[in-house]
Structure formats: structure tokens, C-alpha cells
Amino acid sequence: MSAHMAGRWALSVGLLLLVMAPMVTPGTYYLFMLILVFIYSVVAIGLNILAGYGGQISLGHAALMAMGAYTSALVSKGLEVSPMIVASGLNVWIGMVAGTIVASVFGALLAYPSLRVKGPYLAMVTIAFGWVIWKILLEWVSVTGGELGITAVPKARIGSFVLTTPYYYYIALAAVVMAMILQRNLIQSEFGRRLQAVKYSEIAAASVGIDVYHEKVKVFIISAAFAGFGGALFAHQQNFVNPDSFEFFSSIFFLLAVLFGGAGTLAGPLIGVAVLTLLPELLHDFDRIRLIVYGVFILVTLYVLPKGVAGVFQRRPGSVAPGFSVEPIDKNRSDPAPVAGTDNPAVVSDAQSSPLLEVQGLSKAFGGLTALANFSFTIMPGQVHAVIGPNGAGKTTLINLLSGFYKPDAGTIRILGNPLKISSLHAAARLGISRTFQTIKLFGDMSSVENVMVGFELHSETRLWDSLFRTGRGRNQEQLRFEEAKSLMEFVGLGDHVNTPANALSYGHRRLLEIARALAVRPRLLFLDEPAAGLVSEEIDTLKDLIASLRRLGIGILLVEHHMDLVSAISDHITVIDYGQVIARGDPASIQRDERVIEAYLGTTADDA
């Protein structure tokens, strides 16, 4: 039996036991505890999506949960004035929906300003938010009831049938199962890939056109919705709400549960919440040293299992990414289908005679240091333009200027005759500019094919809706993207590494993977920053062929490279710069004879080419 099947079995058996629990448990105490576990898990799952998968730490989730709880309590109580609604029992359900929505809105209000900062700063902002909400709950007595809170929150009902603890148990169970499914759907979709891509490298994510800031805001709102829904469930279980339940410590509890269970794993939040909620109950015998035992237990577990409990069962490198049917790779297939597709802007643009890229008088200085001075050049469609020069001459600065990472001090950049204003990092990709990085920036331990799939960002028609509910359209799109990404990988010669985690690839292969990802953007213009570094000569030959076929497709290529074999074999035009100034331009043959180039760059002896 495979690990996957074993997992399914364990899941089914566990679910069956939970479904049967109310029938076999004496009294309601244990059910009560389990309901709490389910409700907290909904909140923790939301936090796991944000923190575990998205890498954004929030220490204000208890406050978001409070928004859901208070809103639902107030709305459902307020609706009690209408006898019709009360008779149907709808007031509670409406309250829950309202609670979820209000928490999301507050999530958005919190996210828009605070996600401009990151890391510890974001955590600080969320702590402050938590304090403010908690204080408001305490002080705004006329609405929130102050310290005493809101009492007589209505119980959930269907018609006149009151859902007492054993029945509410099933509501909570259904809620947590739903939350688990939504979490899985989100994570194993395009949305989840983007989310993790942003976590691993914001720069690389932006380079394929992902709007990093909005992506972070979006996930924060989703996470807040989970917290609000959990809060609403909580209000109607407890039948009263007061600020005590939503103190700062509760926010820490949720983050701890996620870390303990395994941040960035699907089962992690559930395991974490279950252990951290039930353990104190089981430790009753220890009486006074109970909390010490509890603390030490958590400490030791996190020390022994740094990836949390669920981290032990994580999929191993080399295993198949979930959700894709992977058949053996057909080695004979090498046509660059995805690049040559009809919707490829590079092929569509028939303006063979007008330049793709025109740069005039481009200048950039850092402090007093001129990195690039008055630089001009053009790239025609299907042309390879190489820029070479000694280390520190300004080559990478040029690429950074053209792809929107730096703002030029002076000069104009035109693409297809239109002046280019690159307002943000991700805007360049939308204009058909794609690049690779000199210091490789891939998305950590995501599989290689997933790395490439992130590159399709701009060409995706999948909506968040499709991801959340796994619509047929969404699934078709996924399979299509997977096939496309796979053929791009075959195109760059990585066909055997489709499921290898990106960080397990060797250095040279990581470079090729970056090229595949850059091609997924379907660029008109491709900037390659030292693509041959770390490749052996056989692989450089492959790279040569690769660039040649990209050129045939009409893509304009800017090549920064030290490997002169490659540069002279593939370039139409070479510009040599030193100290930010152009010292020579021309075709490969004339450049290799140029005295200044030999002196500054190639070296005088030619015994090693």
C-alpha cells in the first residue's frame, strides 16, 4: 500500500470515528472539547494558509476571530425582533455569514496599509491591531457589553429545532472538514503556487508578472474570513462572548498550534490545535505543575521536530506533485510547442523591420558611482545582442534598469516604438519582458515543474473561485498548464527532472529551469544574465541550440555572458562596456580583434578560448 493510500485510509477511519463520537461518548463534556478543537482548527487553518504557506506572520488572529464572534452575536440577536426570521432560525446563520464578511473587511483594512511592511514589522502591526480591537471590545460598553460581553447569544436552530451540543458537534465537524477541503484546494492550485512563490522570492515572483502586494493582501483577507467564521461558530457554541476569549494570548495560541502541528502542511493546524487543546485536560493529574509540563512538552516537541508534527509525514523530494497525472516522459518529443503557440506575442508581432527595444542615453549612478553612462542600443526581433565587459562594468545594472528593478536617472526606453514606463516590478512581465537572474532565484522546494507553472501567471484564466471549489474548468486549466510546463522543461533539456524539487537541482540545471520559467511568460524580449555560468561545455552546446531556436521564434534576446565561445557563436551584435561606458560595439569577429577589448576584458593571450 502506498503512503498516499495509507493516508486516505487513516483519514477515512479518523472521520468515521469522529462521526460516531456523539453516539458513544457519555455526557457532553468531551463533545464540548471536540467542538472547541474543530472551531479553533478553522481559525488555525486560515492562519496556516497565511503564515505556513504564505510566510506572513500574524499575531492578531484572535482579534479577527472576535470580529466574527461579536458580529454574529449582535446580528443574530438583532434579528430576533422579526418573528418570521426567528421562526425559521435563520437569524443565527445570517449572523455567521455577516461575521465572516465583517472579519474579511477588517482583514482588508488591516492588510492594505500593513502589508507594505514585512517580517517582524507585519507581526508588530497585527499585535497592535489585536490590542486595539480588544480594548474597543472592553470600552465600547453600549455595543459590546464591555467586560461582561454579550450574553444570551441565540443557539443555532433549524426551524424550531434547537441544535444542542451533540447536533452542534456535527455543524462544527462539517465546518472543519470544509475548511480542510478549501485549504487543500487553495494550496494545490495556481493560487497556492503563487502564494508559495511569493514566500520564496518576491523578486522572482514579480519578474513573471505576479503582483506581490495584492497577492499578499488577498491571502490575508482569505485568512481573516476563516478566522471570522471560526469566531461566529464559537459565539453560538458558548452562547455568550466576552473579551477574555480574544486576548493576545489567543493569537499566540493559534500561531503556536500552526507551528507545533507543522506550518505549511495540510494537517498541521488540526493536529496542533487538537494536541494543544486536549493536552491540558489530560494533564489534570499534575495539578500545580500542569502548565510547566505543558510548556516543556511543547518546547521539547518543537526542538525535536522543527517542522512540526505533520512535517514528519511530508512528501519526500522526488515524489509526484499532487493533483497531476504524470505519465512517463516521451523523450522523442522536443518541439517547443508552448513557445511557438499562436498566442505567443513574439510570433504575433510581425513588425520584423522595426526594433523591439530601443534604448537611448540610459544613465544610472549609485551615490557618486556611475554604473551606466549614456548607454544606447537596439534589439530587433529575433536578434541576440550580447553585452560583455569586465566585472562591475554595469551589465547587470543594465538588465535591472530594463526590467524595472531600478529607475534610470536619464534616458529613454522604447518597446515596439512605445515609450516604456515601468512603474513596478511585475509590470515589465506584462510588457513582454522576461528575465533570468545572475544569482539564481527559484521557488525553494516547490517541484521544478511547479516553478515553471508559476511563470504562466499572466496567461491564466483560472479565477480564485475555480481554485477554491476545484471546478472542472480549473482542473482542465491545471492539467493544461502542467503539460505546457513539462514541454517547456523538455525544451530546455530538463525533461527528466519534472518532479525534482528546485533546490535539489544542480547549479547548472537551476539556471536552465530559470530559463524555462522565463519562457512561460511568453516574452517578446528575454534578458539572460550569465546563463552559461556553471554549465559544462556539453550543456553550453544545448544552451546554444536553445537560444538559436528562441531567436527563430522572433524573440529578442539580451545576453550578458562571460563565456566567449557562446557569445561569439550566437550573437548578432556585441556591445562591450567598462566602467559604465561603451568601449566597443560590432559583430563578434571585430570585437575579438578590438585592441581595447582584448586589453580590458579578453586578456592578451589567446591560448584558452
Add this chain to the structure above:
Amino acid sequence: MMLDVENLRVGYGSLEVIKGISFNVREGEIVTILGSNGAGKSTTLRTISGLHRAGSGRIAFNGEDITRSSAARIAGSGLCMVPEGRQLFPDHTVLENLELGAFRRLRAGQSRAVKQDMDELLEMFPRIRERVNQKAGLLSGGEQQMVALARALISRPKLLMLDEPSLGLAPILVRSLFDTFKKLRDSGVTLLLVEQMARMALSICDRAYVLESGTVMTSGSREEILDHPGVLEAYLGKAVNA
């Protein structure tokens, strides 16, 4: 024998990358490891320097078993590695980065000798001399590579392991770099070199090992490897014009 690796096996999770390799480096030699990407060259160096755990096998440095030693201890015993991909302290100046490399020697009171070495190194890399007071993170990629090398050299290692030292360097610098390696060898430093520019590496080494899929495919003296038809084909490129 300065470095002796016996039947080394290394893996990542369930994936075995190094499948039982043996090789050695004698004092005063330049030994190079060739092989295509994914053959296990970097993993071998990382394992020797203690950054990755060996699955089984034995690594001895100057007769002492270092298979299970910590990275800091191994570096302290004079076995120094220049990692692929620079890894400088970006917020420190170039000079501070170099001084950190000389940390053990400065503590041992060799500041005069360190200063002399520093001058020699800056002589070798004039581009760094111009930027000695800049933050290392602001340097271009190739300049950072030079600083990483200089930082390793200034610690006066007994055995220096270099992972792709030519990465990102202009051709003119690659040449002077390899000349430097020869000079270093003549001054008593032993070198273990992983390099994708195989022709360059073979022009200065004494012996070479060729790795393929985690095993030693062939090994021998520089001349033997240069005469080996398979190696020429795979790692030196067909258009041989040297």
C-alpha cells in the same frame, strides 16, 4: 596523504547522490574534480567541509578522521572551502569581509603577516582594491566572487577547496585566477578544484577525477585524462582549438 576519502556515500532524503566514491589529495597538489551538472561534485565538497552529513564512508584530513566533525572545526583545522555562490556578509565592507576571513590569524597575533597578505591579494584583484570600503552587497556579481576568494585565501588554508571559482568572472580574470592557483600551489597550498571550465582546470592540475552520477568514472594524471577520449568528448567540448 593530505585528504583521503574512502567509499563515501551521501544522500538527500531517500535520494542517494554520492554512491561510494574514493579519492585522495596529496600535499602540494592541485586535484580537480570534473563532471556534468548533477554528478555530485558540489555535494562532495560540501560533505568534506562538514556542511552536509555523510551517509557512510570515511573522510580523513592529515590522518585525522573528520567524517563527523563540525564545519567550524574542519575549517579551523586548515581545510577551507570557497562555496559556489559567494556568500559574503553583504552589510559589511569588503575590508571587513576580508578581516573576518583572517579572524583566526588575527587572533593568533599575526596581524603583520595578515596585512602583507592583504596587500598581495589586493594587488591580485585591483578591482577590489578600488572598492575596499564599499559594502560587499553593493558589488557586482563577479566582484563578489573575487572577494569570496580573497576571504578564503587570507585565512592561509592548508587545503583550499574551490567550487566553481571562475563563475561570473571575465575571461581576463579567469586567466589570472588560474595563474594565482599555480602560484599558491608553489607556495605550499594544496588545492581541490571543482570547475566547469574543464580545459582551464586541466591546464593547471596535477591529477583529475571524473564523476558521473555519483561514482568515479575515471581518474588519472592530467596527461592521462587529456588522452581519454570519452572525457574530451563530454567535458571539453568538440571544438577544441587550444
